[in-house]
Amino acid sequence: MDAVKRIEQTLSTAIEQTLTASVAQASGAGCPSRLAAALRYAVFPGGARLRPQLTLAVACACSEEHPAIADSAAAAIELLHCGSLVHDDLPCFDDAPIRRGKASLHSAFGERLAVLVGDALIVMAFETLVRGCAAAPHRLAALITILGRGAGCPAGIIAGQAWECEPVAPLAEYQRAKTGALFAAATMAGAAAAGAEPGPWRTLGEKLGEAYQVADDIRDVASDEAELGKPVGRDAILGRPSAAREMGLDGAIAHLNKLIAEAIASIPECSGAAGLRAVIEMQTQRFLPASLAKRAAA
């Protein structure tokens, strides 16, 4: 196994362990049993866990001394992400029957538990941060501020989703909030967890978020459901802004590659910059499924 793959596996283990502890805590004594089952269903098995891996990779690159803080920040970011997926899939939004290759949460547990699970995951994110910061409580305020900004209003993922309720949604602002905000929170939280200045890490997250959104738009027009784990062609049906439809497939792929290059170029100077670059290159190679990645490389 090469070094980068090894790093990735270590990060992955830390993320799953912290998420497991958070879900166990939330579904402890007194929790209604269907709610507990639905919480587990929303978090496990996960998707690519891109955002929390990014948090941990940045924290490592900034030489963090308290792994528990970075682990909790990473898990908190993922809990917010899982919560947003559950709510985005609701009948009033995407009405998505499938997510991560299985029935969406409201399809499996009903709409009411889907609303409550999304709510609970937001609360759990902040509780997870508190537990992780026990050894260094002076880092807590900055991390909550970063996560709150990435998740909430005026320009986090909740606000991003709300652009779909406006008569006109400017594409750049919509994507920056809907996807970029939580990626930016992921990189900034990684830095803050390690005691580094978070500001310089915003661009990396924003560019990766934008790239991920473009890749998502491309997959939606050019992938198939088996590859994607959810239905394709939804953006057109839902009338959502889409880079792939605006720029055409080749234009969108070129734009994606440019964004990834800009992301990597923006990495601030730090002791572990080389390792971080390698992790990000590996992650972004998986943004597109194999059939499209070939076209991107051509």
Added chain:
Amino acid sequence: MDAVKRIEQTLSTAIEQTLTASVAQASGAGCPSRLAAALRYAVFPGGARLRPQLTLAVACACSEEHPAIADSAAAAIELLHCGSLVHDDLPCFDDAPIRRGKASLHSAFGERLAVLVGDALIVMAFETLVRGCAAAPHRLAALITILGRGAGCPAGIIAGQAWECEPVAPLAEYQRAKTGALFAAATMAGAAAAGAEPGPWRTLGEKLGEAYQVADDIRDVASDEAELGKPVGRDAILGRPSAAREMGLDGAIAHLNKLIAEAIASIPECSGAAGLRAVIEMQTQRFLPASLAKRAAA
């Protein structure tokens, strides 16, 4: 104006100011305009603001030295409460057309914004705490833990609402989570904001929460819509557990009075206990509308 009324007005001004600042922050630059309008609509004008008044009254009784912390804790509790009302009113739960005497949020802004506003208010609660604790960041972790427990899982108001999704819901556990948990968070947060030990303040909140829930059940069977500001008779229609239906109206009123007496008797020793008792007596007198309060006093 008597002293207690004066205290109540002072508390009320502090609560509205902090809520105004939180909503202004969340609907700042970049916020989609319908989301911003819906956030204001969910928070203003408020209901009785019972929970945040309780937080401030307890903080005063514990001689708090940083009013900003108590104000932020009170506002955070109210934001969580407002968020839960918006989600509880959704078509998949109560399908309530009216709330606080005006159209419910989803009736006025649509279901999608109602989901997002509820989410945003949870995030805003934690952001508000961070801002309030700027002068004493060592109080932040305890406050987040208290609020998280009151709001989330396994036994906060979200879990309480989830009991409605179980085949069998034990009445005591359901009410303790659905209503008691946030009242307990309100009193405990007041103590923690003032640097006092929160544990001894749990009973006061739990008893008041239980009393409030019993009063709510009584109002639902014996009030009219104009008095209540929302439709009556919903518990029976929705098949929800109800003290008034289980104990009969007079039994429920006797139970309510007993709970209020137990709440007041549980107030821990502190410098401002007498003032706090007076505020709580005034608040609980308003739990039932005038027509029922007479019957309760008889």
